[in-house]
Amino acid sequence: MTRTISAQTLLTRELLERRRPGYSLEAPFYLSDTVLQADMEHIFGKHWLFVAVEPQIPEPGDYVAIEFGSKSILIVRDDDMGVRAFHNVCRHRGSRLCESHQGQLGNIVCPYHQWTYDLTGKLIHAKHMGADFDPSEMGLKTVHVRTLSGLIFICLADDPPEDFEQMAAEMTPYLAPHRLQDCKVAAQVDIIEDCNWKLTMENNRECYHCVANHPELTISLYEFGFGYQPSAENAAEQQRFIDITNAACERWESMGLPSAEIERLDDRITGYRTQRLPIDRAGQSQTMNTEVASKKLLADFTDPALGGLSFWTQPNSWHHFMSDHIVSFSVLPISATKTLVRTTWCVHKDAVEGVDYTVENLTAVWNATNAQDRRLVEESQIGIATGAYQPGPYSPYTEGLVEKFCNWYVNRLNAHSR
Numbered sequence: 001m002t003r004t005i006s007a008q009t010l011l012t013r014e015l016l017e018r019r020r021p022g023y024s025l026e027a028p029f030y031l032s033d034t035v036l037q038a039d040m041e042h043i044f045g046k047h048w049l050f051v052a053v054e055p056q057i058p059e060p061g062d063y064v065a066i067e068f069g070s071k072s073i074l075i076v077r078d079d080d081m082g083v084r085a086f087h088n089v090c091r092h093r094g095s096r097l098c099e100s101h102q103g104q105l106g107n108i109v110c111p112y113h114q115w116t117y118d119l120t121g122k123l124i125h126a127k128h129m130g131a132d133f134d135p136s137e138m139g140l141k142t143v144h145v146r147t148l149s150g151l152i153f154i155c156l157a158d159d160p161p162e163d164f165e166q167m168a169a170e171m172t173p174y175l176a177p178h179r180l181q182d183c184k185v186a187a188q189v190d191i192i193e194d195c196n197w198k199l200t201m202e203n204n205r206e207c208y209h210c211v212a213n214h215p216e217l218t219i220s221l222y223e224f225g226f227g228y229q230p231s232a233e234n235a236a237e238q239q240r241f242i243d244i245t246n247a248a249c250e251r252w253e254s255m256g257l258p259s260a261e262i263e264r265l266d267d268r269i270t271g272y273r274t275q276r277l278p279i280d281r282a283g284q285s286q287t288m289n290t291e292v293a294s295k296k297l298l299a300d301f302t303d304p305a306l307g308g309l310s311f312w313t314q315p316n317s318w319h320h321f322m323s324d325h326i327v328s329f330s331v332l333p334i335s336a337t338k339t340l341v342r343t344t345w346c347v348h349k350d351a352v353e354g355v356d357y358t359v360e361n362l363t364a365v366w367n368a369t370n371a372q373d374r375r376l377v378e379e380s381q382i383g384i385a386t387g388a389y390q391p392g393p394y395s396p397y398t399e400g401l402v403e404k405f406c407n408w409y410v411n412r413l414n415a416h417s418r
């Protein structure tokens with residue numbers, strides 16, 4: 001029997017085979033609709049995606065609708081306080097069920113002919129369907145969902161990668177002490193970037209660009225605080241940063257806060273990295289003056305100087321957990337050249353706006369940084385689209401994690417598009 005190979009498979013295979021390690025990806029990876037289809041099918045269709053935080057759906061009936069590519073997924077808090085995920089598509093004639101991005105539901109009622117589903121996805125009401133109609137076969141299509149210390153991940157595959165559990169086991173001791181489940185969302189901002197999603201992710205994996213472009217972020221972020229490999233050129237400054245980090249980690253570990261780096265970026269299906277990094281100056285939080293943005297600290301913390309516990313996941317998120325707030329970023333492709341970056345700031349659920357914190361102060365650093373990053377990735381997209389772009393070499397000292405992101409991406413596409 002002859003097996004037909006799709007144009008998608010041919011193009012992506014050819015590009016993957018030509019990939020030159022240590023160099024940025026070829027232009028079609030950022031421009032082509034065919035590659036985007038492969039990304040949607042093999043990357044976003046088969047891996048664990050970070051999509052929301054539990055404080056977005058604190059009560060039974062709360063939901064968020066997550067839209068990316070052509071997908072629409074409902075994340076729902078059920079009556080037993082569990083988190084469920086469904087395709088936002090009616091089993092009758094396919095209408096989208098919820099049009100709003102978030103809200104509150106008793107049951108899920110389709111706006112078209114009012115088929116009604118309960119919060120477990122079971123069809124409980126459909127009139128005029130006759131005696132032969134079996135509602136038990138018409139429940140909503142479920143999507144795999146897992147929570148990790150308040151972070152909500154979904155996987156669209158029938159058989160999701162099992163190594164999520166290994167990540168959860170390793171990450172829970174790092175994340176759980178900040179008690180994201182006991183937080184509330186203080187602010188959420190969506191940005192649509194005119195670029196391919198991989199440019200957004202690659203930009204996040206390096207700080208080569210930080211000193212020249214992020215005046216607000218670099219108030220709190222040490223210059224050598226992110227993914228630097230030792231280089232002779234900066235040996236003294238790097239050593240100073242390592243000494244500061246080691247001393248801080250020893251203090252945090254003695255408080256029961258795991259802090260050592262874990263890196264599983266390109267050798268796992270569910271790739272991730274974590275590290276608790278010191279914060280410069282007052283050492284407390286990613287704010288304009290590096291002091292806490294919320295006076296009501298998270299969990300039972302009494303010490304505001306806990307650094308920033310960063311957690312980066314493949315393919316689509318990063319997070320910074322501090323003593324007073326948690327900021328999470330979810331990256332979702334809309335098309336080959338449009339990407340949603342959703343930033344969510346959480347504070348203790350009892351923190352009072354205007355008394356313990358202001359949204360302006362809480363969001364100032366990352367709103368400014370996101371705007372700067374948006375310009376950087378959009379300019380990259382424009383340059384790449386001119387036709388003059390050819391893959392350039394990554395810095396071995398500052399772009400090692402970009403290379404690892406690309407290695408993971410290429411390996412995962414290779415694993416699935418054969």
Ligand code: 3BY
Pocket residue numbers: 203204205206207210226310318
């Ligand atoms: O937020 C991050 O994960 C990092 C910090 C520096 C580069 N990137 C923005």
Ligand code: FES
Pocket residue numbers: 090091092093094095110111112113114115
């Ligand atoms: Fe939903 Fe008809 S399409 S009830």
Ligand code: FE
Pocket residue numbers: 203204209210214369373
């Ligand atoms: Fe940046």
